[in-house]
Amino acid sequence: MSEFVRNQWYVAAYGREIGRQLFSRTVCGESILFWRTEAGEVAAMSDRCVHRRFPLSQEPSHLVGDTVVCGYHGFTYDRGGACVAVPGQARIPRTARLTSYPVTELDGFVWVFIGDPAHAATTRVPRAPWLDMPGWTAVSGMEPLAARYSLLVDNLLDLSHETYLHGGYIGTPEVAETPIVTRVDEDAGIVYVSRRMADAACPPFYAKSTGITGRITRWQDIEFTPPCLYLLHSRIAPVGVLPNADGTDPGAFHVEVVYALTPETERSTHDFWAVARDFALEDQGVSDFLAENNRTVVLQDVAALNVLEQVIATEPDGYQELSINIDTGGLAARRMIAKLR
Amino acid sequence: MSEFVRNQWYVAAYGREIGRQLFSRTVCGESILFWRTEAGEVAAMSDRCVHRRFPLSQEPSHLVGDTVVCGYHGFTYDRGGACVAVPGQARIPRTARLTSYPVTELDGFVWVFIGDPAHAATTRVPRAPWLDMPGWTAVSGMEPLAARYSLLVDNLLDLSHETYLHGGYIGTPEVAETPIVTRVDEDAGIVYVSRRMADAACPPFYAKSTGITGRITRWQDIEFTPPCLYLLHSRIAPVGVLPNADGTDPGAFHVEVVYALTPETERSTHDFWAVARDFALEDQGVSDFLAENNRTVVLQDVAALNVLEQVIATEPDGYQELSINIDTGGLAARRMIAKLR
Amino acid sequence: MSEFVRNQWYVAAYGREIGRQLFSRTVCGESILFWRTEAGEVAAMSDRCVHRRFPLSQEPSHLVGDTVVCGYHGFTYDRGGACVAVPGQARIPRTARLTSYPVTELDGFVWVFIGDPAHAATTRVPRAPWLDMPGWTAVSGMEPLAARYSLLVDNLLDLSHETYLHGGYIGTPEVAETPIVTRVDEDAGIVYVSRRMADAACPPFYAKSTGITGRITRWQDIEFTPPCLYLLHSRIAPVGVLPNADGTDPGAFHVEVVYALTPETERSTHDFWAVARDFALEDQGVSDFLAENNRTVVLQDVAALNVLEQVIATEPDGYQELSINIDTGGLAARRMIAKLR
Known part of the structure; x- marks a missing residue:
């Protein structure tokens, strides 16, 4: 344990x-x-x-x-x-x-x-307010994962996999191509990973939900508070449309993708997922589309990570992975989790 | 082993x-x-x-x-x-x-x-003569149990569970409410647990087989010869009807419930069960009812004990149970089994 | 490993x-x-x-x-x-x-x-040329075996089991009755086991494929090159028909039964099998019959060996087998494999 x-x-x-x-x-x-x-x-x-x-x-x-x-x-x-x-x-x-x-x-x-x-009383409960906040609409679910928690941490901290594992859903070539910026706030206990694509193809997940037909400016700002709460602040706008100097951002669509990563056993995980948006608030068709599409994406992850758990079960002790730049966020998360432990 | x-x-x-x-x-x-x-x-x-x-x-x-x-x-x-x-x-x-x-x-x-x-020749084979004796009719079966033998010993030595796990079949509130008397015969190697209810509701198992419509005097006298043979001498009679001074007992219905508890592996058990009666000897309807009803009860135990086996498989070493008066018989059986071992 | x-x-x-x-x-x-x-x-x-x-x-x-x-x-x-x-x-x-x-x-x-x-370059790859050679026709397949490799070695090196496990397919009483001759070529790394039946019943496998209706001279010459390639040179002819002094053998039917025994894991094996013949080369009916019949025989072995693997999983350490003359070839193969290891 x-x-x-x-x-x-x-x-x-x-x-x-x-x-x-x-x-x-x-x-x-x-x-x-x-x-x-x-x-x-x-x-x-x-x-x-x-x-x-x-x-x-x-x-x-x-x-x-x-x-x-x-x-x-x-x-x-x-x-x-x-x-x-x-x-x-x-x-x-x-x-x-x-x-x-x-x-x-x-x-x-x-x-x-x-x-x-x-x-308990002195330990912070991290927040995901968009799931239950005026001006936002959210869909959510939970998928059981027959794989260890750390594989899901790896998965979510390195979104370059969207291009390959989730191609045709949320991935486009620009995700894997664009370098990330990683920042660790040791005091707050948060890992930030940011990938900002100035001119990218719009994947079906965002094209169909926002109605944008051309290329987009796409920001992916991850905020992970180990061990459990992962937020992906996603900003989608037509190419070149940026926030105003005062921080308002009327020309963009905002999506908050929330994951809660809860270890069930040493080898299984509860994979809670939610998608909140600040547009098309009353549109049930958009809600249904995002719920169905995000669930499909989560199940693609589940299938891949379940395979990895099986792989680990049969591999020799001391097996070595190889890490590159895209893994900076995941490695930072691993260090922070090790420290908490 | x-x-x-x-x-x-x-x-x-x-x-x-x-x-x-x-x-x-x-x-x-x-x-x-x-x-x-x-x-x-x-x-x-x-x-x-x-x-x-x-x-x-x-x-x-x-x-x-x-x-x-x-x-x-x-x-x-x-x-x-x-x-x-x-x-x-x-x-x-x-x-x-x-x-x-x-x-x-x-x-x-x-x-x-x-x-x-x-x-072999000098080791006693305990007897259950009612299963093959004139004046008695018996039904019997065996259910495979995916749980260790000791869980079945616990189960059968503490019949207070009839009220909860077998409510609507053989349990009524009086079983759990009535205290037990436990006696151990070390020389004979037998544990006796007795629960005598003077005025109790009649559960469907006995109401339908005996035809009694009102409340009953219900005696449950357990005689367990570890490791394998368990007898429940069950006496059912209208309230207040007792045996004669000479031991004859014409006003009561007698049922001998027999279990043989045979370990298959460390984690599985053969659960042999039989129900013999001294009434309605030729009545196939009563035989069918008792067989079907007792099998249902056994399968309720099997389901519960299979769950407990799974629970034990995942619990930490040194887990502690809490025992109360109802467990006196079970604890005595555990001690006798430990001594035999 | x-x-x-x-x-x-x-x-x-x-x-x-x-x-x-x-x-x-x-x-x-x-x-x-x-x-x-x-x-x-x-x-x-x-x-x-x-x-x-x-x-x-x-x-x-x-x-x-x-x-x-x-x-x-x-x-x-x-x-x-x-x-x-x-x-x-x-x-x-x-x-x-x-x-x-x-x-x-x-x-x-x-x-x-x-x-x-x-x-790799200096290690011999053993050959089974009949599988892809003019003048021969072959059928082949592979069955997954949920049993360790050594059980398949034992199985194939001792064909007396044909009489019992494959009776009605390739076994007749004479196989189990006829003693074997075993020879080990340590330099070449080959175990030979030969069983030559001068006057034997013809099993359906050969009767239907060759058309022979009476009793036969049946030669089984095993050539096993551990760890992987097993050849059974099978010669079938009417009783008394022998090869010529110059080695030609026009009166006989020749079948080359080839197995490749490839360990998958410590407890599972890929069981490749092939049957090549030098007669009825263009006859699809004979091909279909031999393929279907040999696959049935292989699946009889698979069922038996899968059971043995389960038996081994539950038996105490230090279990002792008993070996007799028929096991000479299998024991020689075990020794050679131990040496290679």
């Missing part, structure tokens, strides 16, 4: 996934039970009954008001994880308590704190 | 499963070939040819009279496991002999002795 | 399998990419991009002329494995080079050299 970065917040789910059905998700190797109280708050606790480890998410376990009843022998827990009833006796052992997890709902995500809860 | 209790008899099969077709079953990690001689006796020997380890239960291996011919190169064995023919030469190597296993047929079960055969 | 015999040639594919589609096959644990240049030559190199180990055989990787373009980030390699282009920069790192493998096409097979390429 030493691979995981602990004492950090991770996205465990979308808020819409958690309701009055018991819901389980494994984060950093810990099986966690989520449910919403009658008042609508998210409760999070270990998904293993203290008695004989039966998963509380497993039928016939069920909610009764704001308590969870284990489906094996009926051990019953309150929203804080304390056991409040056991079969055949009135006395409840003092140690009968589920591990409880700090949770917070922000920007449509349910974040859970993995590590020592004492550090 | 150190997990298995050796020098003990185990149920390998029902007698009806063994005939003139070669039959293989793994008991305590040992692959054993069973077949019935022309005279009708059960032979049991290692299911691996001494030559190149081909399973003798695998086609095109076959019986010729009272010999087994290996389907790979034709090595031939008699009912005691001695090799009696090899290809291409008349001389048979002296060491060409399959391990042979002591077997005995009792109460419809085929028991096999695992361990040093010298101890 | 220490199980593999290195510094040897192995059959990786039939020539017909390699074209302008990227093709991957694992040989001795090494994933190798094969493709044919525009000039028609076979190129072989590691199937792992040097950058982030993406398999070059995996879509959307593809050929552009005589270069391979990685489908993940576009690293591009020439036919010798040298990297000739990377994304985002003109300078190509000096170490960006795929392992390249010596290959040679002979007798319809694509052979690849596993080990130190410096030894």
Whole structure:
């Protein structure tokens, strides 16, 4: 379990996934039970009954008001994880308590704190406000990845792969051709990778959603806050159209591509993705197109990374990769993650 | 293999499963070939040819009279496991002999002795006479369990789970609410767990089979002879109807629920189950109902225990369970099994 | 990986399998990419991009002329494995080079050299000329075997199993009954096993293909050149018909059964098989019959050996086999393979 970065917040789910059905998700190797109280708050606790480890998410376990009843022998827990009833006796052992997890709902995500809860309040939860903000429309999803978290970090920090793996969707030749600028803010714990294409072909993802027919100025500004939140600030405009001196940018289309990278186990990852835009806000056709198209792109990544995980499983110890300039961001992220660990 | 209790008899099969077709079953990690001689006796020997380890239960291996011919190169064995023919030469190597296993047929079960055969004759075979006795009718089956033997021991020794896992079948609230009495007979090697409910709801399993419509006096008297044979002496009667002073008990319905718990591998178990009754002896409808209903209950256990096995596979070393009064019988069984081992 | 015999040639594919589609096959644990240049030559190199180990055989990787373009980030390699282009920069790192493998096409097979390429030129490639020779017609195929290479060596070196495992196809009682003569040529690195039946039943494989209706003289002369090439020189003639003193043999039918045994991983093998004949050269019906029948026989072996691999996976360390005269050839082959290793 030493691979995981602990004492950090991770996205465990979308808020819409958690309701009055018991819901389980494994984060950093810990099986966690989520449910919403009658008042609508998210409760999070270990998904293993203290008695004989039966998963509380497993039928016939069920909610009764704001308590969870284990489906094996009926051990019953309150929203804080304390056991409040056991079969055949009135006395409840003092140690009968589920591990409880700090949770917070922000920007449509349910974040859970993995590590020592004492550090939860003082650890920053990074933000993705566009997912739930006036003037923006967002689509989102999650794909399970049968590959280790670090492969997804590599993937997202080096977008030159768009040209090859996502050609015909979001990639054009200019992405791979254009050099990147990488900057690391050690104090804030953020890796920035920027690639600004002054005159590029417009890929279908942006052409169909914005209506631009010609070549574009395309900016890709990555902001990764390890371990979990990745933002791609994407700016699309006709060639030569730049922001105003005062920072306003009425001639461009803005898309915020958000990923939450949550380790499930040492060898699998929850790949949360969302696409928010500041145009065509009410256009369901654009929403459907972006959701479908981005999901296709994510599944191309999933297929590739699942293959890489299989490759790693069979390769000899001490295998060496070769890195070049495009990997500067990914290598910086690896260093920052190693430091957090 | 150190997990298995050796020098003990185990149920390998029902007698009806063994005939003139070669039959293989793994008991305590040992692959054993069973077949019935022309005279009708059960032979049991290692299911691996001494030559190149081909399973003798695998086609095109076959019986010729009272010999087994290996389907790979034709090595031939008699009912005691001695090799009696090899290809291409008349001389048979002296060491060409399959391990042979002591077997005995009792109460419809085929028991096999695992361990040093010298101890077979002096080791007691526990009995379940109701399965094959005048005045009783029995139904039976076997379900494969992808979970370790000890999880099934836990399950059967603590019937409070009937209320939760088997609600609507054999469980009612009174089972979990009523305390148990546990007694251990070290000399006989038996664990007794008794739960006597004076006034309880009648679950469908007993209501439909006995025809009782109101509340019942329900006795559950467990008698477990580790490692393999578990008996549940179940007494059902209208509330207040008790046995006579002379032990006769004409006002009650008696059901003997029998389980044989046979380890297949370290992580899988053969879950033999049978239900014998002393009423409605000729009623096929009752037989069908009890068979179907008990199988459903067993499959509910199988589903739950298979999940627990998966849980154990991913949990950290040193995980601690919490036990309460209902576990007294299970803990006693664990201690007795550890002593046998 | 220490199980593999290195510094040897192995059959990786039939020539017909390699074209302008990227093709991957694992040989001795090494994933190798094969493709044919525009000039028609076979190129072989590691199937792992040097950058982030993406398999070059995996879509959307593809050929552009005589270069391979990685489908993940576009690293591009020439036919010798040298990297000739990377994304985002003109300078190509000096170490960006795929392992390249010596290959040679002979007798319809694509052979690849596993080990130190410096030894390739001086290491003999054994021949099976009948597969591609005037006066002969051949059928061939390959079946994947989920069993270790050594089990296939055992299988092919001891044909007494034809009587039992392949009865009704190529086996008759005389095969198992007739003793073998084994000879080892240490200098040439060849094991010979000969079984000559003067008066034997004719199995369907030969009866239907040759038209012989009575009993036969049947010679099986094995010539195994470890680690990879196995030849069975099979001579079929009416009883008593022998070759002339000058070596000509017009009264017999000759069949060359060829196997190439190529380890894929420690626990799986590529089982290449071919059947060449010097009669009924233009008869498609005979070709179809021999192909179908031999494939059936190979699949009988595959089923049996896959079972043995599973048996080995669960057996205790130090399990002992028992060998007899029929195993002389197999044991000689084991010794020669151990020496090569």
